[in-house]
Amino acid sequence: MANINSNIPEKTIERLSEYRRTLLSCLKQGITHIFSHVLAGMHGITAVQVRRDLMLIGFSSDTKKGYDVKVLIEFINSILDSENVMNVAIIGMGHLGQAITKYFNSKGLKLRIVSAFDVDPEKVGRTIDEIPCYHMDRFEEIVASMEISIAVISSPTRVAHTLVVPIINAGIKGVLNFTSAQLNFPQGIVSENFDITTILEKIAYFVKEGDEGSDKS
């Protein structure tokens, strides 16, 4: 299984996470079976895409009534989830850090934000939204003792580059970077940048182009 999984494209993994949330919500509404084109429609994609994604993970128990929702959820669980809960640290407990923590820990996932790091004396030593907040100096120690494998960076952009070495030294395996800083991590660390500015500037560009296009017609 692991050999198959490691060949699954990133976009398929993202969609599996999305399918699962849709399927869980179907299950709550008492829906036991779902056709690929219905699932596809709920995600604004084609049925071919859904079937291709599920084929990639080796799921093929399509019936005349569509996919069995419960069975498909369990199959996706077996692909996406670790056996144990994976621990996450959040670096930077300002508005964004607190928003992410509240949002995320309310979801009951196999991922859990267990500690926060900051340098602000107003925050260090306190418990914010049930999460203990430590000084960044203690990052390596706490990551080891709490067995944290993922770090979320929600610090100010100007200090983000100072976090790279502590993250590497602490043995963090995955990073989600919310700042505008371009951070490069060595192989072996999975990292993803999400900068709100970039996404909004992209949307603005296509809105502008759309307007110019329609002005002409």
Added chain:
Amino acid sequence: MANINSNIPEKTIERLSEYRRTLLSCLKQGITHIFSHVLAGMHGITAVQVRRDLMLIGFSSDTKKGYDVKVLIEFINSILDSENVMNVAIIGMGHLGQAITKYFNSKGLKLRIVSAFDVDPEKVGRTIDEIPCYHMDRFEEIVASMEISIAVISSPTRVAHTLVVPIINAGIKGVLNFTSAQLNFPQGIVSENFDITTILEKIAYFVKEGDEGSDKS
């Protein structure tokens, strides 16, 4: 120019936004020229990619000293920016909404969050982080009077689907959706979903796969 621009891929637009921020920071440090491989290195990509992106937008004034930083910034401005500031509304002024507003409006961009919408009586009618917060019932009216073209959704996921019709009716052209809800907008509205859960689950998956891979070796 417009004809060329509309063929620029999304990923190139994202990178142009990122290059610009790097170039602005170079300019602040007194750097007047930069080679494509240096710019590439700062973004963890290849020089070929940088040159291809700049070729796509028709920028070709590479010199022996590299690109002129100021000229390149102005060229990217001419591609990405509207002539006027583009107005943005934020729907859902909880922690995430407030974090996005603070983060974003401090950047001095050609995009500006000018109003917030909520249904919480504690928020409606107040000014939060210098942004007036209106009841969602007034969305259409305020979008028209403030000439808002982009909406950011940071509401709870369970109410997100109720926002689609007001957004369409108000004539919004671009949407950034931060909830887990899959929202489908008609053609003519540029939309982007960013769900923190999906991204973190993806990172967790690749961290898990990496661990299983290294266990075997």
